Amino acid sequence: MKGLKKISILLIIFFIVLTTVLISFASKSDAAEDELDLKLEAAILIDADSGIVLFEKNADVVLGIASMSKMMTEYMVLEAIDQKKISWDQPVEINEYVHKLSAAPGLSNVGLTQGEAYTVKELYEAMAIFSGNAATVALAELIGGTEKNFVEMMNKKAEELGLKDYKFVNSSGLNNSSLLGNHPAGGPDEENVMSARATAKLAYRLLKDYPKVLDTASQPRLEFRDGRTYDNFNFMLPGLVYGYEGVDGLKTGSTDFAGYGFTATAKRGNQRFISVVMKADTRDMRFTETTKILDYAFNNFKNEIVVEKNYQLKSKDSVPVTKGKEDQVEIQTVDEIILPIKKGEEDQYVPKLVLDKGKLDEKGNLTAPIKEGDRVGYLTIQTKSNEPISYLTSEDENLVKVDVVAAEDVEKANWFVLVLSGIRGFFGAFLNNVSTSVKGLF
Structure with missing residues (x-):
């Protein structure tokens, strides 16, 4: 009997919560439609x-x-x-x-x-x-x-x-x-x-x-x-x-x-x-x-400029480079992104970087040589809450995308540097494996 009472109470609580959620959802929908x-x-x-x-x-x-x-x-x-x-x-x-x-x-x-x-x-x-x-x-x-x-x-x-x-x-x-x-x-x-x-x-x-x-x-x-x-x-x-x-x-x-x-x-x-x-x-x-x-x-x-021209994302202002004289290349947008922003919601939008996977190796590196202006991906905008932005057509999403390009040249390293880099990489990996094995003994 006690078990049945518990189940009954839980069912009552569930239906109360469900009803509250549905009423809240309906109220929000009505409020959105009745706003004007x-x-x-x-x-x-x-x-x-x-x-x-x-x-x-x-x-x-x-x-x-x-x-x-x-x-x-x-x-x-x-x-x-x-x-x-x-x-x-x-x-x-x-x-x-x-x-x-x-x-x-x-x-x-x-x-x-x-x-x-x-x-x-x-x-x-x-x-x-x-x-x-x-x-x-x-x-x-x-x-x-x-x-x-x-x-x-x-x-x-x-x-x-x-x-x-x-x-x-x-x-x-x-x-x-x-x-x-x-x-x-x-x-x-x-x-x-x-x-x-x-x-x-x-x-x-x-x-x-x-x-x-x-x-x-x-x-x-x-x-x-x-x-x-x-x-x-x-x-x-x-x-x-x-x-x-x-x-x-x-x-x-x-x-x-x-x-x-x-x-x-x-x-x-x-x-x-x-x-x-x-x-x-x-x-x-x-x-x-x-x-x-x-x-x-x-x-x-x-209309607000949410991304400036030549913008660099703080968390990703460069991409690693392989076979180059430099091991990183800075990246930036080629243009600005302007969106109609509702007053009071200016801080609700954040940039999102999408790199072109076709230009990256399996480790996520670009391969030298790289020319300034080479496209490496695009930057778009999303809400902090990840709620989708409503577009009239799917094609309009492209209007709030801007190309991201290399901000500088990275020349291909000469053969000697590449050989040294390969040797350094080999011994680095070898020593790392040895160190791991030694630690495993103790």
């Missing part, structure tokens, strides 16, 4: 230079993205221009379908006249500034031959860019039911979907690969050939309703299915951030919530 008290379904904040994720909420939940889809169309237009497949001044004649779509009620559009030619630049600006849906379709047909082909290209490009959790069924982000009986892919009522993380990754690659996208995205108004002025739907551009210092892109989106979303980017000084908000309840809420996220970014994170 965001009133929307999903969000993410990343550093635009390093791809480090600074905040996230439901970032892997797949949701509608509406016109934020146009970032992919923008990417593919800019890529086609870069590859000289099309040009900015190339004329695009408007067909009957695109004309009718441009006049469809309730959709964001600039009017496009059937049979009239518009330049790629005009259509691109209508898409990027005023989210023109018909202009988007015209560009899709130009690049893909048909919008159906273009949508296949969009999904393929998403895979190439390393996106996950996505599906494109049209080029514009509208619900297929709004396309006047046409639906390039998917069902008649489907829409494009992505996660906040995938959307952020698309924006990140768009800015990295084609930074000139901001030349158009930052324009608060479109002056079109019809003589009308159209305000950019990004109301956080300076001069518009929710003007925010540093905002210069990137794309809004809204449908009944997707709610209100916004991919923003802002730069102040040497800091640039990208934020994504998804499924806000109102048009204004997507901007107020983005303001919270960007305020959090600029108020709490600062």
